[in-house]
Amino acid sequence: MNVAPIKTRIFxxxxxxxxxITAYIPKIKDGTVLAVTSKIVALxxxxxxxxxxxxxxxxxxxxxxxxxxxxxxxxxxxxxDGTFVINAGVDDSNAGGKxxxxxxxxxxxxxxxxxxxxKRYRIKRLGVIITDSRVAPLRKGxxxxxxxYAGIRGLRDYRGKPDIFxxxxxVTEVGVADSLAAxxxxxxxxxxxxxxxSIIENAPVEFCEKVNRKELRIPRKDDxxxxxxxxTKRREKL
Amino acid sequence: MNVAPIKTRIFxxxxxxxxxITAYIPKIKDGTVLAVTSKIVALxxxxxxxxxxxxxxxxxxxxxxxxxxxxxxxxxxxxxDGTFVINAGVDDSNAGGKxxxxxxxxxxxxxxxxxxxxKRYRIKRLGVIITDSRVAPLRKGxxxxxxxYAGIRGLRDYRGKPDIFxxxxxVTEVGVADSLAAxxxxxxxxxxxxxxxSIIENAPVEFCEKVNRKELRIPRKDDxxxxxxxxTKRREKL
Numbered sequence: 001m002n003v004a005p006i007k008t009r010i011f012x013x014x015x016x017x018x019x020x021i022t023a024y025i026p027k028i029k030d031g032t033v034l035a036v037t038s039k040i041v042a043l044x045x046x047x048x049x050x051x052x053x054x055x056x057x058x059x060x061x062x063x064x065x066x067x068x069x070x071x072x073x074x075x076x077x078x079x080x081d082g083t084f085v086i087n088a089g090v091d092d093s094n095a096g097g098k099x100x101x102x103x104x105x106x107x108x109x110x111x112x113x114x115x116x117x118x119k120r121y122r123i124k125r126l127g128v129i130i131t132d133s134r135v136a137p138l139r140k141g142x143x144x145x146x147x148x149y150a151g152i153r154g155l156r157d158y159r160g161k162p163d164i165f166x167x168x169x170x171v172t173e174v175g176v177a178d179s180l181a182a183x184x185x186x187x188x189x190x191x192x193x194x195x196x197x198s199i200i201e202n203a204p205v206e207f208c209e210k211v212n213r214k215e216l217r218i219p220r221k222d223d224x225x226x227x228x229x230x231x232t233k234r235r236e237k238l
Numbered sequence: 239m240n241v242a243p244i245k246t247r248i249f250x251x252x253x254x255x256x257x258x259i260t261a262y263i264p265k266i267k268d269g270t271v272l273a274v275t276s277k278i279v280a281l282x283x284x285x286x287x288x289x290x291x292x293x294x295x296x297x298x299x300x301x302x303x304x305x306x307x308x309x310x311x312x313x314x315x316x317x318x319d320g321t322f323v324i325n326a327g328v329d330d331s332n333a334g335g336k337x338x339x340x341x342x343x344x345x346x347x348x349x350x351x352x353x354x355x356x357k358r359y360r361i362k363r364l365g366v367i368i369t370d371s372r373v374a375p376l377r378k379g380x381x382x383x384x385x386x387y388a389g390i391r392g393l394r395d396y397r398g399k400p401d402i403f404x405x406x407x408x409v410t411e412v413g414v415a416d417s418l419a420a421x422x423x424x425x426x427x428x429x430x431x432x433x434x435x436s437i438i439e440n441a442p443v444e445f446c447e448k449v450n451r452k453e454l455r456i457p458r459k460d461d462x463x464x465x466x467x468x469x470t471k472r473r474e475k476l
Contacts (some may be wrong), residue, residue, distance in 0.1 A: 001241045001425050010402055034261035069465045077462050083376055086462055093401050093410065133410075136374055136383075137463035138321055140411020140454045141393050143420065145377075155379050158429045163331050164248055172331065172371075173427045175379020182381065187239050187442055190410045191396045204425055216378045224315050224324055225375035227307045228466040 001203045005187040005195035011040040017109070018116040021119035021197060022042075028117065031207070033127035033200040035184030038089070038111070039149050040196045041103040041130050046130065048098040049090075056116060056167045057090065057099065064088035064101060083107075083145070085134060093190075104149025106130040107213040114150040125207040127200075131181040135230075144185025146177035146216070152205040154178075154215040176205055214231065239441045241427040243433035250279040251286060255347070256354040256357035258282075258434060271438040271447070273422030274351070277326070279341040279368050286327075286336040295328065295337065302339060319344075320455045321383070323372060331428075336398035344368040344386025345451040352388040363410065363445040365390035365438075366387045369419040371428065375466075375471050381399035382423025384454070391444040392416075392453040414443055415454065 008024050017040065028034065042048070051057040054074060062068050063076035065088040078088040080102065089102035103109055110128040118126050129149040134141040146154065154177035184198040220229055245293040246262050255278065266272065271310050277389060280286070289295040303316035303326040316326040318340065327340035341347055367387040370438050371380040386391065392415035422436040458467055 003239045038336065044392055071465055073461045075462060077465055135317045135462060136455060138461060140456045141411050141416055143413045153261065161429050164430045164432055174381050174424065175381045176430055179381045179424035181421045182417045186412065186417035190412055191399050192402045194402055207339060217375060218378045223376060224309045224313060227309055227315055
């Protein structure tokens with residue numbers, strides 16, 4: 001698997017995403033996955049704001065999230081689109097004074113870009129992943145995750161398949177889209193690299209025409225982490 | 239960045255890890271990162287058990303963890319070595335009837351392998367990552383993380399560095415070791431692939447001689463997820 005970042009100029013608000021991508025990527029091989037950072041997707045949608053103070057930023061964060069709790073002054077643990085994210089993704093790094101929100105619908109954007117790029121590059125199998133940066137509990141360091149995607153299966157399902165001893169695997173599903181996003185985000189960087197795109201070739205992915213946008217969601221009651229979601233005192237102290 | 243899995247025969251319990259690696263990887267370029275799945279590290283250490291029943295497996299899981307709570311019958315959310323892991327990593331897939339525990343000390347093993355391989359391959363800059371599979375809350379799909387590593391910095395620190403507009407970044411540290419592990423685990427697979435090793439070239443890593451084994455740990459009180467660790471009813475219902 002090869003993962004290569006693409007250096008670009010600074011993306012401007014309300015710019016056309018597909019035109020920007022094709023300006024920097026003249027050719028793409030069939031069977032490629034293109035990673036696009038959520039920041040330029042949000043900018044293309046004009047998803048920015050200019051909060052005058054902390055209170056206003058807090059209002060935006062709350063409006064953007066399905067669940068929010070202030071962990072530290074100004075730092076919120078939130079759930080947005082079913083996943084944990086700091087401050088609902090409202091971010092002031094690389095935003096030129098404004099704050100940039102998360103894209104409105106990353107799955108829809110991924111599908112749109114994919115349709116346009118497939119036509120432009122005259123290829124059939126193309127994956128598009130919109131990446132975002134997240135943190136895991138009890139762990140330092142941000143890593144990429146797939147906010148939305150098109151053209152690939154988000155999971156590789158091993159359930160019912162044999163292991164190396166022929167024993168049937170019970171539960172393993174591999175987070176393909178998230179793992180690709182982690183690799184892509186690593187090479188794209190988080191600072192002044194200006195590498196909002198990344199080309200992934202020879203990845204172990206299954207290409208497909210239609211994706212299930214709820215594929216990576218897990219109901220809270222089915223989540224192994226559910227003991228943390230309970231608010232009662234019955235849980236053993238962590 | 240290039241990430242290539244290495245196909246091998248089945249690794250046997252108590253085998254020598256370095257001999258196994260060099261049998262399948264005759265040459266390594268200076269500046270490479272080698273990923274090794276925790277399963278063969280644990281097997282090389284003889285970290286296996288044969289629990290006779292569920293009760294015995296539960297005893298092992300509890301003994302292996304720093305914190306454990308049963309999320310579903312037989313499925314425990316645990317903390318081991320400071321990170322969340324299902325069933326303390328006690329796993330019966332690809333274990334041939336036994337259960338395989340996590341390695342005793344992945345940082346120590348990574349350092350040992352690195353020293354031996356540097357000598358063998360006559361190279362100076364070599365990273366070694368012991369990978370394990372984890373899940374994130376509210377998210378389907380396992381992904382790789384770095385259980386231990388040697389020869390590379392686990393984090394890339396952007397704090398105090400400028401963003402594309404020259405604004406100083408406040409908090410971003412990139413989880414380099416975990417992101418590399420995610421990429422490596424994806425190409426290695428979780429089923430009957432028999433690819434317990436992976437070679438990562440041209441990765442954006444900083445090589446170093448000594449690593450801080452607590453580098454990726456975050457005290458619970460400093461974690462953005464800390465509202466989930468509270469057991470009181472004061473928290474808003476999730």
